[in-house]
Amino acid sequence: MNAAFWGWLVLLFPLLGSVVIGLTFRVLPARAAGMIGVGAIVAAFACGIAATISLQGEPAESRHVADSLWQYASVGGFQIDLGIYVDPLSAFMVLVVTGVSSLIHIYSFSYMQSDQGYHRFFSYLNFFVFSMLLLVLAGNFVLLIVGWAFVGFASYALISYWYRRETATRAGMKAFVINVIGDIGLYIAAILIFRDLGVIDYGAVFEKAPEVFQTNEWSIVAICLCLLVGAFAKSAQMPFHTWLADAMEGPTPVSALIHAATMVTAGVYLVARAHPLFELAPAAADLTAIVGLVTLLIAGTIAIAVTDLKRIIAYSTMSQIGYMFVAVGIGAYSAGMFHLMTHAFFKALLFMAAGSIIAAMANNQNIDRMKGFGKAMPFTAAMLIIGALALSGFPGTSGWFSKDEILDFAAFRGGWYEIFVVGGFIGAFLTAIYSFRIVFRILPGPPCEETAHLIETGHVVHGEPVNPATGGREDTEVGFPGEEHHIAEQAPGMKIGMAVLGFLALVGGLLQIPGVDDVVTSFLEPTFEDSPLAATHPSVSSAWLGLAEGAVISIAGIALAWWLYVKRPTAPATIRRRFRLLYTLFVNKWYGDQIVDFLVVRPVKGVGSFADRIFEPFLINGLTGGTIATVRSAGGAVRELQSGMLRGYAFLMLSGIVAVALYFLIRSI
C-alpha cells in the first residue's frame, strides 16, 4: 500500500465522521457522537503516520506520489482530476493538522459537554479537518481551491456556531466574505496558470514553469500576486486581517483549531507548496516577506493594547503567521514550516488554557477583571506559563528554536534582508511583553469574585445568559456554558489535551537544534530540493549567535512585562497617558475595520442604495410605464390590451397549440 492509499484514508475518516454524526444526530447519544468525532481524527492521524512511513521508504528523489480517483471536470483540454499529491510537505502538514486536531477534539469532548449542539459541533469540526486535509493533499490548483473554500465554509459554520447570537453571525459573515475574496485570487491564479502552462497538476506545473517563464516576468509575478491574495486572506495578513479578531466569537476550541493551529497557516503552506513559482518571481516573494513583517509588527502592537483575552491571542497569531510569511518569502521554507509546527503546539495550548479560564470566568474575557488564577486553577496556570514561554521564545522552548531559525536565515541572506532581522527582533520583544502581560495580569494577585468562588466551592460560577461581547440578554440555549456546566480544568479530556500540547510546546524545538539535529529540514528536503535557496544554510555558529540574541530579547521582554505589570502596576496607565495617540491607534487596531468600511463597504452599499432608490424605479416605472403609456395613447383599441384583447389573444394561442398538438399526435401514431 503506497502513500496515496493512506492519503485517501486520511481524507476519508474525517469526512465519514462528519457525515455519520450529521445524519444520525437524532438517535446518537451525545457521548457517542463525540467519540466518533475524536475517533475519526485519531484514525486520520494514524493513516497520516502510515503515509509518512510509506513515503520514507522510497528513495529521496521519488518521494512523491500523485493519484486520482476520477475526472472531476474536463472541457477544451482544461482537465481537472479529483487527485491528491503526497510528498514530504503534505505529509508534514497532515501530521501537524491531524495531530493537533486530535488533541483539540479530545479537549472539546469535555469542554463542549453541556452544549446543546454537541452533534452539530463535532460534525462541523470533523468537516473542518476534512477540508483542511483536502487543502493540504489536493493534487492540483483547482482541487486546492475546493479545499480552500471548504475550509472557509467550515470556519464560517464554526464561528457562527452559536447562531442565534448576532455578533457571532456577523463575525461568521465577515470571515466568509473575506475568505471568498481570497478564493477569487486563487481562481484567477489557477486560470492564469492554465493559460500560460496548459497544465494544472502540481507536478506538471512546477516542472514546466521554469521552462516557460523568465525570472520576474510579468505573467509569473501576476500569478504569484493572485496566489498571495488567497494566502493573505486565509492567513489574516494585512490588509485582509480584520476577520480574525472577530472570529473569536466561536467556541474556544474552534479558535484553537482554526484560528491558531491549522486554517490560518494555510497561506504559509500555499507559498511553500508553490515555491517553484515564487522563486521565478522574486518580486512577489519579497512582497510576501514584507507583508509578513508589517503584519507581525502591527499585530504585535495591537496585542499589547487590547484587553480581551482571546483577542490578544488572536493578534498574536496574526503576528506569528507574519514570521512564517517572512520565512517562506525569503526562502527559509523548512524554518517556516518548523515554526508553523511549534506555533500550532503552543498557540493551541494557549487557546485551550484561555478556554479553561474563560469558562471559569462565566464567559467574561476581559483580562483586567481576571485575578488569582495561579491559585484557583494551578494546572491551567502552568499550561498558560508554558505556552507564554514558548510564544515569547524563552531559551530552550520550541518557539525559541523555530523563530530564531527564520531570523537567522534572513541575516544569512544579508543586504536589505537585514530589515527582517531587526523587525523580527522588535516583534519578538513585543511578543514577550504581551505574552507575559497575560500571565502577570491574571495569575497572581488576590482572587477576583469568580476565582474566589472556584477556590471555595470547586465549581465555576454560573453566568447569566448574556452575550459577552455586547452584554445583551440571550435565550438560554445560545452560547456556553449551559445550566449544567461544571467544568473548569478538572475534566480529563481538557487535561489530556493541554498536557500533551504543553509537553510538545516545551520540547518540540529539540527536533531542530543547530549543529545537533535537523529532523524537520531533512524530512522536507525532497520537496524543496529544486530550490537553490533551500540548499543554502547559515553556519552553526551564526545560528547559535542568533539564538543567543533571541534569548536576550525574550528575557528582556519578560522582565519588562514583570516590571510593568507586577512591580509597578501603575506604570501602564502612566504610559497610556503619555503616549495617548499611539495607544489610541493600537487599541483601535490601527483602525483596520474603519478603513475597510470606508473604502469598500460604504461605497458598495452606497451604489446599492442609489440603484435601489433612484435607478431601479426609473427602469421599472420610467421605461415600462413609458412603453405602456405610448401603447395606450396609440388609441382606444389598444387600451383593451389590459382586459379583453390580450386574454383573447392568449387563449387563441393556447387553443392553437392544443390543435397543433392533437394534429401531430395523431399523425405520429
Next chain:
Amino acid sequence: MLNSILWTPLVFGLIALLVPRRFAPWAAGLGAVVTLVLAAIVALGVDPSGGMQYVVDVTWIPGLGIDYSLGVDGISVFLVLLTAIAWVPAVAFTASRGTDRDGLFYFMLLAGQTATLGAFLAQDLLLFVLFFDLMIVPFYFLFGIWGKDRDGVTAGSATVKMIVFTLIGSLLMLVGAVAVGVIAADGGQLTFNMAELAEKGLPSGSQNWIFWFFAAAFLVKMPAFPLHGWMPDAYRAAPLPALAVFSAVLSKVGAYGFLRVVLPIMPDAAELFQTTMLIIALGSILYGSVMAFTKLDLRLILGFSSVAQLGFITLGIFALDPTGANGALLQMVNHGLVVVPAFLIVGLIAERTGSEDIGPMGGLAKRAPVFAVIFLIVTMATLALPGSANFIGEFYILNGALNTDVAIAIVASSGVALAAFYALRMYQRTMHNPLPDDSDSREISLRDGLIVVPIVVIIVVLAFCPQIVLSGTEDSVDATVAVSREAAQ
C-alpha cells in the same frame, strides 16, 4: 419519442382540467413524472458526439418552408432533462397545498412545460419562435389569476408589464426570424431549418441588425440588465411553484437561444458585438448582485441573483470560447436546479413566519436543523462554493472570459464575492440570529422533504461529478462555438 415528451404534459394537463377535482393533482403529477421518465430515457440514449438525434421532421406549411422539426443534441438534452425535473416538485408542491380552480392551474402549468420543451426541442426557426412566444402565455394566466397583489401593484398590472416587455421582444424576434429565412433563401427555396440556415449563412450586413432583434427577445427573457424592468413586480406577484419553474427554466431559454440560434446563424455578428454583449453580461452580474443585497424580499433577492447568474451565463457564451460556453451550459443546469428548491423554500419559510421579508425574520434553524441544512446546501450552491457544480460552471466561464478579455473577467469575478454576501445574508437572516416570538420554527415535514430533497440530492451528486454534464455537452457546444471563432479569424 420527442413527440411524446413534448406533448405528454399538455395531454395530462387537459386530463387534469377535465377530470373531477380530486383527481386533478394525481393527473398532473402523473404527467410530470411520465415526462421525467421519458426525458431520462432520451437523455440516457443520446450520444454526446452524435449531432442531432431522435429527429422528427414533418413538413408543416410547405409553401413557406416551415417544418415541424424536433431534435435533441448535447446542447439541449440537459435542458430538456432540467425542464422535466423542475416541474415535478412544482406540481407536487401545488398538490400538497391545493389551490383554487386547481384543474385550470395544472393545465396552465403543464401547458407551460410543453411550450418550454418545444422551445428546447424545435429545430425549425419559426417553430422555435412559436414555442418561445407560447411559453409566456400560460404563465401570464398563472401569475395573473393566482398571483397576489402587493404594495399597490396588482397581479394584473404586474403581468401586463411582463407581457408588454416580452411581446416587444418576441415581435422583433419574429421579424428577425422571417428575415433570416427570406434573406438566406436569396430568392430560392424558403427554409427555416436551423441547420440549413446555419450552413447557408447570411451576409454580415444583415446579420448585424437581425442579431439585435433576437438579442432583444433573449435578453428580456433572461432577464438581463437593463431589460429586467418587468421582473420585480412579476416575481412578487407570482404563485411560488409557477415562479420556481419560470425562474429555473424559462430564463434559460433566452440563454439557450443565443447558443442555438444566434451563434450558428449569425456568427459574424456575434463576433462583432462580442464586447457589447460581454459588457451587458458584466452589467447584469454587478447590477443584479448589488440589487440582491439591498433587497429584503426573498423573491427579489432570488430574482436579482438570477439576473446576476444569467449574467455569468451570458459572459460564458459570448466569451466565444469552448470552456466558457460549456461552463455556461453547465451553469444553466446548475442554476435551474438551485432555483427550484430555493423558491419552494421561500414558500416553506413564509408558512412559518407569515412573511417573505427577511427584515424581521431569524432563528428558524432553532427547531428545524434538517430544514436549515437543506437551505444551507442550496445557499452554498447558489453562491457557487467551490466543490459545488456551480463552481465548476463559474470557473470555466471565468476561464473563457479571461482568455477573451482579462479586464472584463477580473471585474466579473467580483460578482463571486458579492454572491457570497447576498446569498449568505439571505440564509443568515432567515435561519440564524434570534428567533422572533411570532415565528414558528418548525421542522420540515416528511411530505415537503420528499418534494425538496430529491432535487437537493441531484445538486450534491453533480457537485461530486460535474463531468456528467460536461462530457455530454462538450462536442455540441464546441461545434457551435467553433463557427463564431472561425468568423473571428
